[in-house]
Amino acid sequence: MSNVQPPALAVDVDSDVPIVQQIVNGLRRLLVGGELSPGDALPSSRALARDLGVHFNTVAQAYRTLEAEGWLALKRRAGTVVLERPAPELDARNAQLLARQFSKELRDLRARYEALGVERRALDAAIEAMIDDRRNSS
Amino acid sequence: MTLFDVLFAIAMTLAIGVLMLFTPALSRGSTFFAVTVPEGFAGSPAARDIHRRYLGITAIATLAGPILILPVSWWLSRDLAYGIAYGIGPLLPVVGGLAAFVHCRGMALQYAREPSATRTVSLERDRLVDIVPGRWWLHAGPYLLLLAAMGWLALQWESIPDPAFVPTRLPEGTTMARAAFAVFGLPLTMALTLAVCHAMMPLGLLIRRLPGHRQRVRSINAFILGVIWAMAVMGAYDSLAVLYGERWITGPVGLAVNIGSLVAVLLLPVWMLATGRFARPGEPAQGDRSPDSAWKLGLIYFNPDDPAVWVEKRFGVGFTLNFARPAAWLLLTAILAATAALVIWSLGAG
Incomplete structure (x- = not known):
């Protein structure tokens, strides 16, 4: 098995x-x-x-x-x-815009959870764990 | 009653009792007497106390079977003794076990916790080969066994006494005129029963896939396959009694084949449990997430919020219906109607 x-x-x-x-x-x-x-x-x-x-x-x-x-x-x-899904084609400018938007959404999300009482250190650790997971899987 | 009947009825009662004693151990790890409990609760002193109580009540009910069967086989009239030995005797461990279960569930409820809000399911699609164990010959074998017995009877047709001893006619009359119905009735009925058992195997494709789904459904189907083989061995052997007479069944070989098959099949889940074939070790702790309140007495599932029609039982081996769904009632009606039709037809034919 x-x-x-x-x-x-x-x-x-x-x-x-x-x-x-x-x-x-x-x-x-x-x-x-x-x-x-x-x-x-x-x-x-x-x-x-x-x-x-x-x-x-x-x-x-x-x-x-x-x-x-x-x-x-x-x-x-x-x-x-x-389905087979081709990777979306992005020019450098749009890619930069989307990355900036992602960064903003991430900051907003962190602020929302901090407002709920979650410690900043715990949220940072969660983000770092996510990055580590990504590195390990790739 | 013959000695064979007394021993067979007692063996059946004791074997059912042993099965009932082991039934709680076949439950998923996340539940204890159909109650959602914290992980590892089953090993706690409180759980051991509850389990001991279940074993005690069920053991008493099981031993009550032989205590009832022995005197009635001696003193009562033949028909009444058969009715009690085969009807009430084996029911005692079942009723006692269920009563013990309901009682112990009540005790376990004080340790209940809310089922997890997280529901995890596998996205892999199941195919029949994933949930049905064994190769084709293991499934065809029982039918071939019955076919072989029928072939032998057809070849020996002239040697079959007329009237012939027919085991299915017990206890009213033991002989029937030599005719196709009398000679081939038992193996054909048995083949039909085996087909019904076989038809239950794909049900695993229709039930909710909880963690450990495939292995567990395979185990359930392995148990059904064991039942099929035991019935085929008994059916094929007993159907030859029309040719060889009553001693074929009531003699020592007949006793060994019939009681041996019965005990073997009822002890099969016990063996499967002991060897880890019921997939308890390593099974994810998060199992059945249905609310305890949806399990009436821990046995009947009624949950209007659950789209599933078939669900895995919390007590016992196999599946049950979600009686809050109209489809469940339709299915139940269809099954009962088909059973009633079969009984009426067989009574008319007999």
Whole structure:
């Protein structure tokens, strides 16, 4: 039996983030991270809804969002399949703009969690752990 | 009652009792008597006390079986003795075990904790080969065994006494005129029962995939395969009694084959548990996340917020229905109607 863990998706039903958004984010993370590769078949929206214990329309909506972004193909017979998605072409100026926007969103996010009472040191450690993970996986 | 019947009824009762004694150990690690408990709770002194109480009540109910069967087989009329020995005797450990379970669940509830809000599921699609163990011949074997018995009976048709001893006619009458129904009835009915058991295996594709899903469903299907083999061995052997007479079943070989198959199949999950085939070691602590309140008495699942129709049982081996879904009631009605139709048909035919 293979020791490679199959891709898994987690949702937190108590979170403030809507479940549909959690599913989209979770799947997008797996797609970007390469844990889901082009040609991989995903469970049907009905099966995934049953496994997660959420409404069928919630999963269907998440799948449609990722279809609109070009990540998935929803086919009647073959089910939901991961598509080959070419890397978006960006010129240097747009890339710089997006990186700046990412930096701003990250600062906003940190400020939001600090306002909730989380220590700055803990948030920095989380960001560093994320960077380490990224380095180790690449 | 014959000595064979008394011993068979007692063996059946004791084997069911042993199965009931081990049933709590087959639960997922995240639950204890169908209650969501903190990780590692099962090893605590409080948990051991509750478990001991379950074992005590179930053991008493199990031993009550032989204590009931022995005197009734002696003193009561044949029909009544059969009814009690085969009907009430084996029910005692089941009823006692369930009562002990409900009692112990009540005790465990004080240690309950909220199920985790995080739900993790595998995105891998399951195929039938992932959840059904064994190669094709392991699945075809039981049917071939029954077919071989039927072939032998067909070849020896002229040697079959007329009227012939028919084991399925016990206890009212033990003989029937030599006809296709009397001779091939038992192996055909058994083949149909095996097919129903086989049809249960793909159900694993329809249930919610909790952590450790594949290995656990494979274990459940391995147990079903064991049941199929035991029934096939008993069915093939017993169906030859029309040719060789009553002693074929009630003799020492018949006793060994029938009681041996029965005990082997009921002890199969115990062996699977002892060898780790029920996938408890290493299983993620986060298992069944359904709320405890949705499990009525810990046995019946009723959760309107859960889209799943089939879910894994919290007590026992296998799956159960979410009775808050109309599809579950439809399925239950269909199953009951099919069973009733089969019983009425067999009574009419017999």
